[in-house]
Amino acid sequence: MQEALPEHAKGLPLEIWFEDEARVGQQGTLTRIWARRGTRPRAPRDRRHAWAYLFGAVCPERAVGVGLVLPYANAEAMRLHLEEISRQVTPGAHAVLVLDGAGWHGLAALGEIPRNLTLLPLPRYSPELNPVENVWQYLRQNRLSLRVWPDYPAIVETCCQAWNALMAMPERLASITRREWAKPVTS
Secondary structure (H helix, E strand, O other): OHHHOOHHHOOOOEEEEEEEEEEEEOOOOOOOOOOOOOOOOOOOOOOOOOEEEEEEEEEOOOOEEEEEEEOOOOHHHHHHHHHHHHHHOOOOOEEEEEEOOOHHHOHHHHOOOOOOEEEEEOOOOOHHHOOHHHHHHHHHHHOOOOOOOOOHHHHHHHHHHHHHHHHOOHHHHHHHHOOOOOOOOOO
């Protein structure tokens, strides 16, 4: 990781952040629910097409996160998210932001990156290395499933409520995102 850091970041305290996006909305996925054996319980399923993208980033060691709900997942949306993450990094620290290889995560597409962030892409096809995947799983199991939204604003409102509810439980956030191998090491 030291090789990935720019010269101005060497010697500064490091924070490790993880970032990902999730699509939330109509045309949702099927969800498992408890039911008596041999029965077929009904669950709502929406066949309309409206969704929002929940951009999320977490720093497991600080048990904090940054989320944005946006209508598109593209380079412009990612730039907005990077700016928000940059504002949440501890003053005087530098953050290494671990993310997947989505097309809008490329440096050419993003342009200038905030000075207190370094992007570190994960290897291809390795979502299990990104703890934010566990955040999506938690939110879908506890806050975003078995719903039919009347319109786009309702999807956005539900995403905001779900994200804020998880951020209000820092101990839960830390427990589902902390990884022993993802801690900054000071020499």
